[in-house]
Amino acid sequence: MHPLLNIATLAARSAGGNIMHHLDRIDQLNIEQKGKNDYVSEVDKEAENTIIQTIRKYYPDHHILAEESGKLTLKNKKSDIEWIIDPLDGTTNFLHQFPQFCVSIAVREKGKLQHAAIFDPVRDEMFSATRGGGAFLNNRRLRISQQKTLTNSLLATGFPYHDFSYIDSYMASLKEFMLTTAGVRRAGSAALDLAYVACGRVDGFWEFNLKQWDMAAGALLIQEAGGLVTDFKGGENYLQSGNILAANPKLYKEMAQVISRTVPVELRN
Template sequence: MHPTVNIAVRAARAAGDVILRYHNQVDLLTIENKSINDFVSEVDKTAEKAIINEIKKAFPKHSILAEESGEILGDNNFQWIIDPLDGTTNYLHGFPQYAVSIALLENQIPTHAVIYDPFKEELFTASKGEGAYLNDERIRVTMSNGLEDTLIGTGFPFKHPQHLDCYLETFKAIHPHVSGIRRAGAAALDLAYLAAGRLDGFWEIGLNKWDMAAGALLVKEAGGFIGDFSGRDQYMETGNVVAGNADVFKVLLKKIHPHLSEDLQR
C-alpha cells in the first residue's frame, strides 16, 4: 500500500471509530438541516475533525476540501477531498449503508483514494496506476456486455427536486433492459461496489466532489469508465455521473442522453 494511502486509511479508521461509537445512540445526537433533505450531525463534524487532524499531522501544507468544514487553504497542488460520513440519512435511521470517503488530488488529478465502511469493516483503496483493492484483495469491474442481466446503481436527485422528472425519464429508459436497479443512499459506496463487481453500472444527477472523488478513482483503477452525461471527464464539475465497464458505460450514456433537459446536457 502506498504510504499516502496508509495515512488516508489511518484517517478513515479514526473517523470510523467515531461513527461506530454513536451508531446506537443516534436519538441523542444534535442534528441540523443544512438544506432540503440534507442533514448533518455532530458525528459528521467530529469524524471530519478526526480525518483532518490525521492528514494535517502528515501533510501540514496540503489543502483540504471537506463537506462540513469547506475549503482549508494550503498548497493547491495537493488537495484532499473528504466526506466524513457519506450516507448520513441512512446512518441516522440505523440503515447500515454509509462510509467514509477520502481522496487526494494532485494537480487536480485523483491519485489516491480510500472508502471505508466501518459497520461492515470493508476498506476500499486505490492509487493511480496501481489498481483497486478491497481489504487487500484486487478488485475489478464486471465483464457484462450490454444491460441484459445487469444490476445498476443509482441515486435520486433528492437535493435537486427540479431534476426529478428528468431523472424519472432516465429511470424508465433503463429499467426495462436490466435485471434490477438499486438506490442504497451512499454514492461513495455505490462506486466502490461498482469497482468491486457488485454493481454493473451507476448513474446519478447532482453529486458533490466529496461524494465521488474517491469512488471515481476506484472505478478507473478497477478497469471501469466514469464520465458526465456527455461521456466527458467533467463529472467533478457538473456533478452528473455515469459509470460502468466499457460496454455498460456506453449503453447507459445512450439510454440516458435523449431524456436530459438542456441544462443537464452541458
C-alpha cells in the first residue's frame, strides 16, 4: 500500500471509531444547523479533528480541504499535495441512527486525484484506491458492474435537500430513470453511493450540486474499478460543478443521454 494511502486508511478508521463511539448516545450530542436540512454535530468535528491530527503527524506540510474546517493552507509551506476530507458523510442518517454513513478521504497531487479511502464503520468496510493500482474493498479487488443497459439496472442518486433551485430538472431525470430501470435508491451518503458503484452493488449514480469532499474519493474508486466519472457535459469538471455522472462505459452512454434530454444546458455547467 502506498504510504499516503496507508495514512488515509489509518485516519479513516480512527475517525470511524469516533463515530461509532457516539452512535448510541445521539440524544446527548450538541448539534448545529448550518442551513436548511444541513446539520453538523460534535461528532463531525471530532472525527475531522482526528483525521487532521493523523495527517499532520506524518505530513505536517500538506494542505487540507475539509468539510467543517475549510481550506487549511499552511503559510510559507509549499506542497503539491492536498487532502480532501469528509469526516462524516451522511450526518442526517447518523443523527437518526440510520446505518448508512461513512468517512471519506482523498489525496490530490498537483491537482489530480491519486489516493482514496472510504470507510463504512457500521459494516467495517474499507474501500481504497491508488491511481494506477486498482480499487479494493478490504483487500479484495473491485470491478464495476457490467450492466449494459438501463433495463434491469439499479441506480443510486441523492435528492435535493437544501438547495431546491434545480428540483424540476432533477425530478425530470429521476422520472425517466424510474421508468427505464429496475429501481433507484437514495440512501443518503453520496460517498458510499459512489463506493457502491465501484464494487457493483449499484450500476450507476448521478447527482446535482455536491461538494468536492462528497465526490473526490468515490470518483477515484470508480475510475480504478473500470468505470467512467464525468460532469453532466461529459467533461472532468465534476469536482468544480458539483454535478456528477458515473457508471461503466456502456451504461454511462445511456445515462448521459437521459441527462442531456432532461437537464437544461445551463444546469449542466
